[in-house]
Amino acid sequence: MLNFNFFMPTNIHFGQDKLKETGKIAKLYGKRAFIVTGKKSARKFGFLQTLENSLKEEKIEPFFFEKVEPNPSIKTVENGASLFKEKKCDVIIALGGGSALDAGKAIGVLATNQGPIQNFFGKNKVKNPIPPLIAIPTTSGTGSEVTPYAVITDVKENNHQKKILSDPHIFPKEALVDPNLTFSLSAEVTSDTGIDALSHAIESYVSRRSFPLSESIALQAIEIIGKYLPKLINSPKNAEARSQLMYASMLAGIAIAQTGTTLLHAMGYRLTSDLGLPHGRANGVLFPYFWEANFSGNPEKFSRIIGYLDESAGESQKKNASESALLLKEFLYRVGLPRDLNIKTNEETIVQFAKEVMENKKKMASNPKILNMDEVVDIYKKALQC
Template sequence: MYNVFSVPKEIIQGDNALEYLASLEGKKASIVTGGSSMRRFGFLDEATKELEKAGMEVQIIDGVEPDPSIETCINGGKKMAEFNPDWIIALGGGSAMDAAKIMWVFYEYPDYDFYELVKFNFPKLRTKAKLIGIPSTSGTASEITAFSVITDVENDIKYPLVSPDLIPDVAILDNRIPSKMPAKITAQTGMDVMTHAIEAFVSTNANDFTDPYAIRAVEIVFEYLQKAVENPDDLDVRAKMHTASTIAGMAFSNVSLGIVHSMAHKIGGIFHLTHGEANAIMLPYIIQYNKKSTDKYKELEERLGIENIEKAIWELNKKIGIAESIKAGKNTIIEEDAFVKVLDTMSKNAFEDACTLTNPRETSPEDIKKIYKCAYYGEKVDF
């Protein structure tokens, strides 16, 4: 058994990091983005101009939905095949970057079976293009990871897809871009960072290469997330959260995650509960569950100088506007009848999620069902 530590070849960080695009070599670039925010705030135009300075023709593929679908990825790949780019530029939130990664697969392999990707059977990429990730949120870290999360709309399932080939060639962290995030999105994506870092630290694959990144990311989130929510124009604070997101990604991309993400993927796929908020709500309950099988939470508490990490997370959630339970959530209302109706299926699917494999406590669909209920009703996990 051996470990592999992989990150992008280059990480470009700073207040005007988009300028790096002007230094690229190539003839064509496809920019993949989501809704209208990157256009509205001028970053799409800025990225286009920098690429044009490099002598490139630019294609825009926009309209990626919050939970990118298989169809979106296949269609994006077809558009790229018509244009034939040398570079794929993913600009936006995690959804845009996740979609760009799988569009890339279908650009280079138009007839590839998506469900082979679900089985982690990826073809060799970079036969036609290279990938750059430019995040607009400080959360998913998709600009630096081997992960992509794609939704099977017909079956209401989010699939985490993993391959070392999906790690972008370049990550560009321009601190100006996340400064446009609304407070609610800042809070939700910030707690996604927290979850990435903690799950990486307690992963069964955790090691001395990844632990320092995970610990530092947790420290930064505890110190700066509330400040970022309350003072959105403070670029120094934004830079800290942007850094935390990326270094948490450096950890979890190499050692994977746990059942917080497994469960968030499945409840998000059915009820469209925002991924970061799903993580934030369920994280303390799953810590209670996992504490019976690992001392690493205790180690983290000692390093942070706190007595109880799940209590500290609940307190931070409250300060930034995230509910203590799923039922109490105001941003996405999940009615009890609807929740109970899909609980068995959701629990089974979460158990089968790839992230479950590295959870520090061996689990089961039955245990996951109990945790979902505790997180829904706000009850202590004591089994």
């Protein structure tokens, strides 16, 4: 018997030049807009100028907070929230990659709830609705424009921990999804973010929390990424491929908003916080070994996925854990995952990572298969060649 809950309250505006419509949409929410964005690209590529023009046309006053770093810190979020309150803004516009969007959500939380932000890490801890949030992604990766998640980094000496804030209150009110904003992305960022979107789609599809509606959305995302990400890597200015990738990363975001991710994301976080790998690349490095270890948890689903990533895959390859993992690895190389990462680590560090992952009961419960400590250590060791 079917039994599920599907909640997606974000109003999505998808298409080229949607950035120019920001003013009209922001007008619904007030007169003073607080713009949360990164330190360089959005200004350099002219997105902030387009945004400012659009706001001014509607007589909305913009306040720019161009301070978000990759993997945004608690300090950045606190500073942003203070400025939001000081300037008495009505609406938050977060423009950028996942970091800017997540920072925008967390700033929103502190704008209407008594801090510190650490009080809201975890699930469903936010009491008051956040100010209206308009999310404008500039990468095709996180899908944060349609999720109730924000990942914030708790910076401590020698120990940067990724903390997740998950709450329906932080779903953006509006998502302006404009593929034009991804045309200038470097090949490296296109690859890293594309692999992140692929991991969202696959993790959601194979998650034990998946259900037919989430599965159909995730599978569509997998199909599109399988078809268009290799094309985009070969021809970065391909407009159709840019548009399809942005659509697919949004779909994957809608899917994980329902099911969450799995152990792959939990494992990848430490490679980012401790070893400095970009988020999507961290997932990509672990992915083939994660795949092989989990294959027996749902062979039908894993076999079906490979058909979308490699049309020439034979039936016996699709049905075999290690052969299909190899096909996934080849796909990841085709879409830009570096073959040699030259990561320096040791067994002690890996065991520490694995211990922490084993404590993540939620992600383990979503995983296609319940893994033991040795299996998690083994995935890390193989991926990091340690």
